[in-house]
Amino acid sequence: MYKFVLFCAFIVLVGSYPQHFATKKFKVGIEYDGSLPMKGGSDRYRHRNNYDPFFVTVTTSSKSGFVISYVEVTATTDIDGDVQFNLIRGETGSRSLVFQLVSNQSEFLSYSYLVYGIKEEEYKKVTQVSLINSLPTL
Template sequence: MFVKYCACVFLLAAVMSAYPYMYMTESYRVGIQYAKALPMDGGSDRYRHWNNYDPFFVTITTSAKKGYVIAYLDVTATVANGGEVNFSLVRGSTGTRTMVFQLVSNHSEFLSYRYLPTG
């Protein structure tokens, strides 16, 4: 009896650990890529939400190296499956030295993002 119980517990633990956790990734690009574009300093971060049902805002300022302007900006954001993520450009545009963008996620336990400006 004890062996059957242990086998059931082990099987249940194995099934639960093998269950895949699903993610949703969105990619955004602002601007137009050209042939001799140089990558600037990008970044990434991961935040954990305290309340999954309140929108979570992250505002990021990115800038080009001295003597360059931003030709395009690549942003990739990942949330839990069923979550939502929205991208908006708050300030700046292509052809300027700085751009400020905002990511808003909702219905997710976390927000992970990475960005790379290119000029």
């Protein structure tokens, strides 16, 4: 009976051990006044081997008549895990972005993202004004 009680206490102790998570936030692009949320998503993946790098590639695009101004990404791993953000293709003012999250030394990777956009005409106005202001004066 004593062994059974000890075993149950061990199970309760292990089961109640708090899990600690590491969350990193990434923001790429330029936040303009009037930027609107375009598209978002989230997912969770489990690693097969904690020590092999794990890659998640996400392709996103803006709505018709809009361009992407910036993207916000939140990635969560266990406390010992590491996650890196790589922008593969696209930039501020493009209609699509491809980004990649690389996770290592973690049992899982959970992420969410939200893409913000601005009307294409507004973006052209903003870039024209910034180009005029950056010209050297004689």
